[in-house]
Amino acid sequence: xxxxxxxxxxxxxxxxxxxxxxxxxxxxxxxxxxxxxxxxxxxxxxxxxxxxxxxxxxxxxxxxxxxxxxxxxxxxxxxxxxxxxxxxxxxxxxxxxxxxxxxxxxxxxxxxxxxxxxxxxxxxxxxxxxxxxxxxxxxxxxxxxxxxxxxxxxxxxxxxxxxxxxxxxxxxxxxxxxxxxxxxxxxxxxxxxxxxxxxxxxxxxxxxxxxxxxxxxxxxxxxxxxxxxxxxxxxxxxxxxxxxxxxxxxxxxxxxxxxxxxxxxxxxxxxxxxxxxxxxxxxxxxxxxxxxxxxxxxxxxxxxxxxxxxxxxxxxxxxxxxxxxxxxxxxxxxx
Numbered sequence: 001x002x003x004x005x006x007x008x009x010x011x012x013x014x015x016x017x018x019x020x021x022x023x024x025x026x027x028x029x030x031x032x033x034x035x036x037x038x039x040x041x042x043x044x045x046x047x048x049x050x051x052x053x054x055x056x057x058x059x060x061x062x063x064x065x066x067x068x069x070x071x072x073x074x075x076x077x078x079x080x081x082x083x084x085x086x087x088x089x090x091x092x093x094x095x096x097x098x099x100x101x102x103x104x105x106x107x108x109x110x111x112x113x114x115x116x117x118x119x120x121x122x123x124x125x126x127x128x129x130x131x132x133x134x135x136x137x138x139x140x141x142x143x144x145x146x147x148x149x150x151x152x153x154x155x156x157x158x159x160x161x162x163x164x165x166x167x168x169x170x171x172x173x174x175x176x177x178x179x180x181x182x183x184x185x186x187x188x189x190x191x192x193x194x195x196x197x198x199x200x201x202x203x204x205x206x207x208x209x210x211x212x213x214x215x216x217x218x219x220x221x222x223x224x225x226x227x228x229x230x231x232x233x234x235x236x237x238x239x240x241x242x243x244x245x246x247x248x249x250x251x252x253x254x255x256x257x258x259x260x261x262x263x264x265x266x267x268x269x270x271x272x273x274x275x276x277x278x279x280x281x282x283x284x285x286x287x288x289x290x291x292x293x294x295x296x297x298x299x300x301x302x303x304x305x306x307x308x309x310x311x312x313x314x315x316x317x318x319x320x321x322x323x324x325x326x327x328x329x330x331x332x333x334x335x
Contacts, residue, residue, distance in 0.1 A: 037066030043249030073258035086111035089125035101289035110143035241268030
């Protein structure tokens with residue numbers, strides 16, 4: 001990939017702040033940079049705690065979207081799951097009602113300060129609200145050690161789980177957990193997320209048979225093309241997921257899902273529903289359980305309405321500059 005100049009990035013960037021309907025991942029609003037290039041729009045929104053090395057991959061993905069575009073699609077719509085934050089049971093039905101026709105629900109578990117009973121009650125309420133035919137998957141975001149994961153997944157398995165996403169932080173722990181679950185007769189597949197997108201060796205989890213499914217996200221892996229390569233190298237069923245993006249950012253995940261040779265599971269690309277506002281009129285929200293494939297065009301009026309405060313614009317300009325310098329350094333030939 002040929003990098004645009006820093007001036008090209010800064011000239012076309014807009015910083016937006018988008019409020020969430022429900023607190024999610026510890027935040028109640030989402031900040032992101034929109035970049036406009038010759039191929040369209042890209043989104044740069046690494047979470048605030050990410051370092052330069054990790055954040056620079058998000059910038060590479062945004063540059064790919066805005067300056068190169070994406071590989072051709074194999075399908076024109078992508079099935080997506082509903083995403084349920086760590087809400088109390090009495091809020092479950094209301095959240096699920098915002099998703100149109102989704103046949104799969106991903107339930108967030110292991111929220112800091114919450115107990116196993118909280119997780120069980122939330123998943124039970126999901127099963128009651130969604131009915132017996134809807135698939136339920138849980139996501140622990142690497143919160144448990146092996147013993148705790150075994151205990152909690154055993155308790156949740158009665159609600160017929162499609163899979164458990166990243167229950168433990170390390171590849172070794174995931175591998176051990178798969179063995180322990182099998183020995184205990186608990187038939188819940190393991191999906192790997194952080195063990196791929198945060199790993200120096202994203203193929204290790206597949207090579208060591210530590211997961212049954214891989215979760216692939218475009219921004220943390222540096223773009224659609226790189227994510228396609230990693231999915232192919234892993235050789236496991238792939239679920240494409242998002243990073244709490246606007247419709248502009250979500251379009252990149254949808255482009256990846258559309259380009260995969262096989263797509264056996266619903267993808268985690270429905271989280272635009274969690275945003276109270278967006279930057280595109282044609283929001284990438286589920287209709288009949290799926291979203292359309294194609295780029296999302298930011299609307300000038302919506303972008304202006306969501307404009308971040310001047311101090312936040314300065315902060316993001318500095319972050320873009322730092323990540324651009326990092327990418328330049330990585331691309332420079334070594335003597």
